[in-house]
Amino acid sequence: MNRAYLPACCAPLDAAWPLPHPLPGVQLISTRFDPTQLDAADFNHCSIAPVPGVAKRQAEYLAGRLCAREALQRLTGTASVPASGADRAPQWPSGIAGSISHGGGWAGAIVGHRHTWRGLGLDVEKLLPAARAERLAAEILTLAELLRLDSLPAAQRAQRISLTFSLKESLFKALYPQVLRHFYFQDAELLSCDSEQKARLRLLIDLHADWPAGSEVQGQFAEFDGYLLSLVSIPR
Numbered sequence: 001m002n003r004a005y006l007p008a009c010c011a012p013l014d015a016a017w018p019l020p021h022p023l024p025g026v027q028l029i030s031t032r033f034d035p036t037q038l039d040a041a042d043f044n045h046c047s048i049a050p051v052p053g054v055a056k057r058q059a060e061y062l063a064g065r066l067c068a069r070e071a072l073q074r075l076t077g078t079a080s081v082p083a084s085g086a087d088r089a090p091q092w093p094s095g096i097a098g099s100i101s102h103g104g105g106w107a108g109a110i111v112g113h114r115h116t117w118r119g120l121g122l123d124v125e126k127l128l129p130a131a132r133a134e135r136l137a138a139e140i141l142t143l144a145e146l147l148r149l150d151s152l153p154a155a156q157r158a159q160r161i162s163l164t165f166s167l168k169e170s171l172f173k174a175l176y177p178q179v180l181r182h183f184y185f186q187d188a189e190l191l192s193c194d195s196e197q198k199a200r201l202r203l204l205i206d207l208h209a210d211w212p213a214g215s216e217v218q219g220q221f222a223e224f225d226g227y228l229l230s231l232v233s234i235p236r
Contacts, residue, residue: 005045006066009037009059013070018108019222020197023233025116027071030108035059048081063107064100071111072096089176099123099173106227119234121174125166127228133158140165140185142204162228163199164190167219170232171201174217179208197221201232 006012011032018030035055042062043050048069051061065081068090073079075096082090082098092098098111099122110122128136134157141149141164149160168185176182183205193199199219206212219232 007037007039007042007046007062009033009035009039009042010063010066013067015070015074018224018229019220019231021220023112023117023231026110026112026120026233027074028108028110028122029067029071029074030106031063031067032105033059033063033102033107034105038062049083051084060102060107064102064109067107068098068100068109068111071098071109075111075113092177097177099170101169101173101229104227108229110231114236116236117233118236119174119178119232121170121172121232122229123166123169123173123231124227124229125162125169127223127226128158128162128165130154130158133161136165137161140168142186142189145190159223159228160193163193163221163230166228166230167193167199167201167221167232170219170230171217174232174234175207175211179211181207183207191216193221199230 014030038055038059048065069079069081080093082092085091090100095114096111097114097117097120099120100109101122101124103124104126106124110120112120167190168188171188187205189202189204191200191202197220201217203213203215217232217234219230221230
């Protein structure tokens with residue numbers, strides 16, 4: 001396994017914490033990537049099994065797995081690469097909770113021990129343009145969220161829609177490995193987000209005996225360079 005090789009399509013791996021509130025006992029690694037710089041031999045040089053698809057799909061997968069491998073090496077001492085399951089979810093080593101996200105040329109992976117963290121969900125998005133955000137609002141937001149959206153100034157609406165989208169994606173990534181059941185945007189609600197970049201979400205359906213309707217979880221978020229990054233972390 002060649003951990004030292006970094007393909008030209010990826011910037012150096014970054015271990016800096018990009019969110020406002022660090023979490024104990026986790027590792028988050030990120031990188032920037034450029035699909036136009038991907039070389040057909042990069043997967044082989046990185047000792048990562050290739051995936052089919054266009055250059056964008058291949059580059060984001062490679063960048064995400066490079067981040068995951070480095071995060072696992074720092075957490076466990078073993079530089080393993082999570083495979084994709086039949087449901088396309090990363091298959092983390094036993095005893096590890098983790099998540100991978102990529103989009104718009106940014107990729108990151110977060111991992112922690114399951115004896116400390118029940119679930120970790122990471123999501124990155126480019127901020128939605130205002131017109132597109134308004135078109136998607138009814139698909140992403142519940143009725144209660146739409147009513148709260150109406151109280152915001154026009155300049156803040158697209159950011160709130162983008163944030164709600166990202167946090168619900170992070171919620172899904174944090175919970176799916178525990179419940180092994182798909183759920184959708186209308187099945188959860190963003191209750192609050194504050195000036196400290198903390199968020200609170202609530203389930204609106206029964207997912208599992210451990211996760212009935214009304215269960216609440218905490219999240220956090222950050223904006224940088226036109227990106228919106230969110231994390232839902234569920235402590236043991």
